Amino acid sequence: MTHKKKTALKTTDGVSNSEIINxxxxxxxxxxxxxxxxxxxxxxGLLNKNITDLSRAITIIESTNPQHQQQANxxxxxxxxxxxxxIRIGITGVPGVGxxxxxxxxxxxxxxxxxxxxxxxxxxxxSVTKGSILGDKTRMEALVNDKNAYIRPSASGNSxxxxxxxxxxxxxxxxxxxxxxxxxETVGVGQSETAVHSMVDFFLLLKLAGxxxxxxxxxxxIIEMADAIAxxxxxxxNQKAAKLAMLEFNRALxxxxxxxxxxxxxxxxCSALQHKGxxxxxxxxxxxxxxxxxxxxxxxxxxxxxKFWLIQTIENRLKSDFFNRPDIKKELEKQLLLxxxxxxxxFAAAELILNLNNxxx
Numbered sequence: 001m002t003h004k005k006k007t008a009l010k011t012t013d014g015v016s017n018s019e020i021i022n023x024x025x026x027x028x029x030x031x032x033x034x035x036x037x038x039x040x041x042x043x044x045g046l047l048n049k050n051i052t053d054l055s056r057a058i059t060i061i062e063s064t065n066p067q068h069q070q071q072a073n074x075x076x077x078x079x080x081x082x083x084x085x086x087i088r089i090g091i092t093g094v095p096g097v098g099x100x101x102x103x104x105x106x107x108x109x110x111x112x113x114x115x116x117x118x119x120x121x122x123x124x125x126x127s128v129t130k131g132s133i134l135g136d137k138t139r140m141e142a143l144v145n146d147k148n149a150y151i152r153p154s155a156s157g158n159s160x161x162x163x164x165x166x167x168x169x170x171x172x173x174x175x176x177x178x179x180x181x182x183x184x185e186t187v188g189v190g191q192s193e194t195a196v197h198s199m200v201d202f203f204l205l206l207k208l209a210g211x212x213x214x215x216x217x218x219x220x221x222i223i224e225m226a227d228a229i230a231x232x233x234x235x236x237x238n239q240k241a242a243k244l245a246m247l248e249f250n251r252a253l254x255x256x257x258x259x260x261x262x263x264x265x266x267x268x269x270c271s272a273l274q275h276k277g278x279x280x281x282x283x284x285x286x287x288x289x290x291x292x293x294x295x296x297x298x299x300x301x302x303x304x305x306x307k308f309w310l311i312q313t314i315e316n317r318l319k320s321d322f323f324n325r326p327d328i329k330k331e332l333e334k335q336l337l338l339x340x341x342x343x344x345x346x347f348a349a350a351e352l353i354l355n356l357n358n359x360x361x
Contacts, residue, residue: 039071043078046177051150054177058152061166061173076169079176084302086175087289090196092186092222093206098232099185102206102272104140109278110181111148118179119143119151120170122186122196150179168199168309197225198308201298202285205229207249209241209269223249224256228266228284235271242269261297263288322357331356 042060045053057079061072091106093099100121107117119140143149152170171182186196197203205226223229229249234242249267259265266284270277292298322328335349 039074039078043075046075046079046173047082049178051177054150054173055152057173058166058170061169062154072169076172079172082176083172084175086171086180086182087202087285088171088182088184088200089285090184090186090193090200090203091206092193092196092203093232094208097206097208098272099206100140102230102232102270103183103185104143105272105275105278106281107140107143107149107181107183108146109275109282111146115148115181116179117143117146117149117181117183118174118177119149119183119185120167120174121151121153122167122184150174150177167196171199193222193225198305201292201301202288203227204281204285206232207245208233209238209245223252226265227259227261227263227288228268228281229253230277230281231267231269232272234269234277235274245269261288261292261301262295263291325357327360328353328357 042053042057046057057075060068060075063069063072091099091103103119103121107119110117140151144151152174154167154170167184171184174182182200184196184200186193193203203226205222205228207229209231231242231245231249246267246269253265253267256265268277268280268284270281272278289298292301323332331353335344335353338344339346339349
């Protein structure tokens with residue numbers, strides 16, 4: 001006769017999931033998830049000015065997940081007929097010039113006139129940690145709480161000129177959601193200005209008085225792209241310096257050839273902190289839009305920008321496909337080691353890798 005061995009361990013039946021989880025909650029969660037994945041429902045909500053659906057759509061646009069990319073293309077296709085009905089304004093300036101304060105003051109001025117304002121803030125990504133602070137909503141507290149405003153900070157990553165990889169598409173989604181003023185804030189360093197200039201109607205350059213930039217206005221570059229220059233922080237003891245800076249920049253602008261738009265760039269001053277001069281800058285932009293729409297430059301510029309981004313998208317896709325090929329990756333690693341040990345020149349290594357690509361075509 002066998003005896004069962006006594007043990008202190010005892011197994012008891014667990015409680016089934018159905019007894020713990022409320023079936024109604026599960027159904028609601030599944031329904032919510034299904035709605036998130038439903039492109040038609042997402043676009044419908046976006047077109048009805050639902051901010052949550054707009055944010056979800058932008059997240060899908062920015063995603064690198066192949067599944068999301070397919071959905072992103074469908075979202076963009078459905079939103080395209082409802083886009084292109086806004087004024088796109090690029091705002092740039094060196095760090096510390098007061099871009100966030102200016103955008104908040106300018107945005108509040110626009111919403112007070114019944115406009116709906118979307119702010120796309122490009123936050124610089126760390127080259128070391130790859131992270132971004134994304135603190136624009138904290139810096140624009142008053143605008144965040146405005147029901148007619150929407151702020152979307154995006155990390156620049158390692159994309160062209162520090163501009164968020166999908167900013168161009170995000171503009172379209174914001175326009176489809178009924179925002180008629182789109183403000184794009186650049187990082188303010190590097191080539192971000194060039195990239196933003198290629199996707200806006202009006203380009204505003206913020207400057208500081210007494211920062212030594214007046215004489216540099218003679219140089220070609222960022223000032224050549226500007227449709228207007230605003231001397232910010234023109235308040236208190238800085239007002240005299242701001243007037244002097246305006247004179248210097250006006251002289252510098254006369255050295256540039258006439259713009260194809262027929263517009264002569266203007267110089268203004270403002271104090272975003274004290275909300276002074278914002279009305280004048282708004283009037284400048286309105287005058288520019290009126291002029292360029294009357295002489296057809298507005299539509300021509302947008303068409304040229306679309307062509308530019310078509311070529312740019314093809315170039316980015318070809319570059320991505322090239323560097324993600326297994327044989328190219330393997331050969332690149334090999335050639336990098338040879339270049340590092342001075343056994344090959346960068347040019348010879350590049351030629352070899354490119355020839356490998358040509359052979360596979």
